[in-house]
Amino acid sequence: MSLVNLTVNGRAISANIEPRQHLGDFLRENLLLTATHLGCEHGVCGACTVLIDGAPARSCIAFPAALEGARITTLEGLADDPVAAELREAFTVEHGLQCGFCTPGMLMMARDIVLRRPGAGEEAIRHELAGNLCRCTGYVGIVRAVESVAARHAGAAPVVTRGTEVAPSAFVSPLTLPVAGTLVSKQAQDAVTPKAAPAASADISFETLHNPVRMTQHFEVPAPLGEVWNVFQQPEKVVACLPGARLTAPTDGRSFEAEMGVKLGPMAATFRGAGTIMADEATLSGIIRGQGVDGRSASRVRAELTYRLAPLQDGSATAVAVEIAYELKGPLAQMSRGTIARDLAGRLTEIFAANLAAALTGVPAASKPAALDGGALFLAMLKGFFLRLFRRG
Amino acid sequence: MKAARFDYHRPADLTAALTGLGAAGGKPLSGGQSLGPMLNLRLARPAALVDVGRLAELRRVEERADGVLYGAAITHAEIEDGAVPDPTGGILPAIASGIAYRAVRNRGTMGGSLAHADPAADWPTTLAALGAIIHLTALTGPRESRVPDLIRGAFDTTLEEGEIISGIFVPRLSPDARWGYRKSCRKVGEFAEAMAAVLIDPPRNIARLVIGATETRHLVLEGRDIEDSAVLDAALAGIGIAADPARARLFRAVVADALSAAQTSHVSA
Numbered sequence: 001m002s003l004v005n006l007t008v009n010g011r012a013i014s015a016n017i018e019p020r021q022h023l024g025d026f027l028r029e030n031l032l033l034t035a036t037h038l039g040c041e042h043g044v045c046g047a048c049t050v051l052i053d054g055a056p057a058r059s060c061i062a063f064p065a066a067l068e069g070a071r072i073t074t075l076e077g078l079a080d081d082p083v084a085a086e087l088r089e090a091f092t093v094e095h096g097l098q099c100g101f102c103t104p105g106m107l108m109m110a111r112d113i114v115l116r117r118p119g120a121g122e123e124a125i126r127h128e129l130a131g132n133l134c135r136c137t138g139y140v141g142i143v144r145a146v147e148s149v150a151a152r153h154a155g156a157a158p159v160v161t162r163g164t165e166v167a168p169s170a171f172v173s174p175l176t177l178p179v180a181g182t183l184v185s186k187q188a189q190d191a192v193t194p195k196a197a198p199a200a201s202a203d204i205s206f207e208t209l210h211n212p213v214r215m216t217q218h219f220e221v222p223a224p225l226g227e228v229w230n231v232f233q234q235p236e237k238v239v240a241c242l243p244g245a246r247l248t249a250p251t252d253g254r255s256f257e258a259e260m261g262v263k264l265g266p267m268a269a270t271f272r273g274a275g276t277i278m279a280d281e282a283t284l285s286g287i288i289r290g291q292g293v294d295g296r297s298a299s300r301v302r303a304e305l306t307y308r309l310a311p312l313q314d315g316s317a318t319a320v321a322v323e324i325a326y327e328l329k330g331p332l333a334q335m336s337r338g339t340i341a342r343d344l345a346g347r348l349t350e351i352f353a354a355n356l357a358a359a360l361t362g363v364p365a366a367s368k369p370a371a372l373d374g375g376a377l378f379l380a381m382l383k384g385f386f387l388r389l390f391r392r393g
Numbered sequence: 394m395k396a397a398r399f400d401y402h403r404p405a406d407l408t409a410a411l412t413g414l415g416a417a418g419g420k421p422l423s424g425g426q427s428l429g430p431m432l433n434l435r436l437a438r439p440a441a442l443v444d445v446g447r448l449a450e451l452r453r454v455e456e457r458a459d460g461v462l463y464g465a466a467i468t469h470a471e472i473e474d475g476a477v478p479d480p481t482g483g484i485l486p487a488i489a490s491g492i493a494y495r496a497v498r499n500r501g502t503m504g505g506s507l508a509h510a511d512p513a514a515d516w517p518t519t520l521a522a523l524g525a526i527i528h529l530t531a532l533t534g535p536r537e538s539r540v541p542d543l544i545r546g547a548f549d550t551t552l553e554e555g556e557i558i559s560g561i562f563v564p565r566l567s568p569d570a571r572w573g574y575r576k577s578c579r580k581v582g583e584f585a586e587a588m589a590a591v592l593i594d595p596p597r598n599i600a601r602l603v604i605g606a607t608e609t610r611h612l613v614l615e616g617r618d619i620e621d622s623a624v625l626d627a628a629l630a631g632i633g634i635a636a637d638p639a640r641a642r643l644f645r646a647v648v649a650d651a652l653s654a655a656q657t658s659h660v661s662a
């Protein structure tokens with residue numbers, strides 16, 4: 001808990017706040033100021049927009065613990081604001097809302113646009129409002145409403161709202177008085193790591209991957225075909241070649257349960273899940289499928305690794321072709337936009353091939369990490385990549 | 394969608410911040426516009442955040458004859474609004490105004506954007522093209538780096554544990570420098586799917602093309618290479634973009650647009 005002093009809608013507030021509580025939750029849950037809506041909670045939708053020191057900001061990704069001394073204005077605090085009053089009227093006239101979920105954020109942004117860009121036209125307003133999503137109106141009414149108010153202010157001197165004072169409104173919701181800002185201490189509560197239930201392999205249903213990222217890699221292993229084939233039939237061996245991965249349960253040779261850690265800069269996920277191995281000896285090929293969930297971020301990964309072997313030279317070496325298709329969903333895909341792993345494919349395959357060769361020849365893999373641009377981060381990203389490949393696979 | 398528990402520290406000065414970061418699990422917090430989402434999505438679970446966003450050392454701006462040194466915690470909006478000097482004749486404010494949305498720009502910082510190293514972010518590509526020098530500080534002392542050396546891959550930098558970005562020096566452009574910048578986004582304020590920046594500054598002997606949103610490190614071409622489509626194709630192939638014809642076409646188009654913008658648009662330095 002940190003003791004934080006803030007001014008909210010003109011009133012001084014001191015409260016003990018958990019650093020992890022974001023401003024939107026603090027306003028709604030501790031101060032009962034529920035005009036601030038929470039949609040996405042990761043900065044994308046704009047529903048939670050409030051003014052911090054006069055300028056609009058996302059309250060879902062601002063933490064009161066880091067806002068010591070800041071002045072916060074919520075929509076309640078704009079009850080008497082002249083521009084907000086004009087906007088309310090215009091939103092009514094132009095049908096600028098239906099369900100009203102986006103409206104508090106829209107009004108916050110709209111007030112800023114009118115002040116900062118008086119006279120702004122439709123195009124400018126659409127650009128400025130691009131960070132506020134509305135599921136209902138189709139935006140036409142909202143844009144018209146803002147345009148009509150901005151037009152009335154045309155010619156006014158632009159005001160950069162950063163650092164400006166917002167006069168507190170006379171109206172204060174009785175619910176919010178007196179403001180105590182108390183929080184039940186959750187100290188006693190142990191940090192519980194949700195256990196991702198690894199799907200028992202029997203329950204795994206492998207749907208086709210939708211629009212997966214696909215890549216193909218070829219490499220050679222200095223071992224006869226039969227030995228390489230055998231490795232691919234043993235989940236524990238395949239998994240051991242993947243950096244950062246391990247089996248979480250004994251395998252029957254056809255299905256497996258495993259986990260794999262991924263690190264992407266500051267982001268980290270541990271996928272746990274299950275997979276199956278299918279092989280067709282006649283065509284010297286097979287498919288390893290898997291899927292996993294990161295219990296903490298709820299990111300999901302599904303992958304399919306198709307391999308095909310061919311004898312090389314006098315039979316002392318084997319050519320391996322792998323096609324990897326994977327699909328990453330959830331928060332990690334959102335933050336990394338799902339495709340980041342692609343550029344690691346080559347280097348990961350290098351590690352995999354090296355590990356595979358080492359496993360087959362008994363020689364420990366040369367410490368590839370150093371050659372791979374250094375840094376545990378990078379190595380960890382490689383793991384992630386494989387993870388994606390194999391986790392599902 | 395709630396962050397896991399973390400401790401929060403607001404050190405009084407830079408030395409205290411660096412010392413605080415040395416403590417186990419500490420991560421710098423600047424504007425929180427990338428870290429906030431990662432915390433809420435529980436993709437990042439640092440034990441502690443060390444707030445560097447309000448450190449005086451990271452909030453100062455120093456105008457010099459040859460350029461401007463920005464503290465790392467200068468926000469996108471401050472640059473957009475011209476609240477700080479600009480040695481690029483309008484390039485920096487224009488780029489800033491195209492980042493995310495105003496509510497994000499009010500808090501997001503240049504230093505945070507570089508440290509986050511999203512390949513599709515606007516500052517890394519822009520600052521690489523402008524030849525910015527990144528100032529880094531750790532308890533062991535300061536060092537300087539160029540963007541292409543700082544960012545070695547997607548979300549991956551050469552920042553050491555406990556090291557922070559303290560400032561960004563942007564060199565002053567010649568009066569007849571030319572600039573082109575294009576990005577392709579599905580929606581205003583979304584991260585780009587392809588981006589390119591071109592700086593042509595003959596008196597300073599610079600012709601540079603930087604390609605971002607590559608999903609890996611930036612591509613940097615210099616001199617004659619920037620107009621050479623064979624070199625471009627090879628570079629795109631080298632990072633796997635050629636494998637997807639639609640993406641390769643998009644990158645070629647964005648590069649061509651940026652190049653032609655740089656033929657015509659003189660910066661007003």
Ligand SMILES: Cc1cc2nc3c(=O)[nH]c(=O)nc-3n(C[C@H](O)[C@H](O)[C@H](O)COP(=O)(O)OP(=O)(O)OC[C@H]3O[C@@H](n4cnc5c(N)ncnc54)[C@H](O)[C@@H]3O)c2cc1C
Pocket residue numbers: 042043044266420421422423424425426427428429430445465491492493494497500501502503504505506507508509513514515516552556557558559582583584585
């Ligand atoms: C909806 C949305 C859309 C966006 N769209 C775009 C866009 O189109 N283009 C774009 O470029 N950006 C975009 N961004 C990102 C935005 O620009 C962020 O502000 C920026 O990437 C991070 O800056 P920050 O100051 O908020 O850093 P923070 O979120 O505080 O930190 C980001 C990372 O950098 C580290 N860090 C911060 N400061 C330092 C420092 N001084 N030294 C070392 N490490 C440090 C942190 O530990 C963290 O890992 C968007 C963000 C959102 C929420």
Ligand code: FES
Pocket residue numbers: 037038039040041042043044045046047048049058059060061
């Ligand atoms: S809830 Fe904050 S931006 Fe969506």
Ligand code: FES
Pocket residue numbers: 096097098099100101102103133134135136137
């Ligand atoms: S009115 Fe329903 S989301 Fe905008």
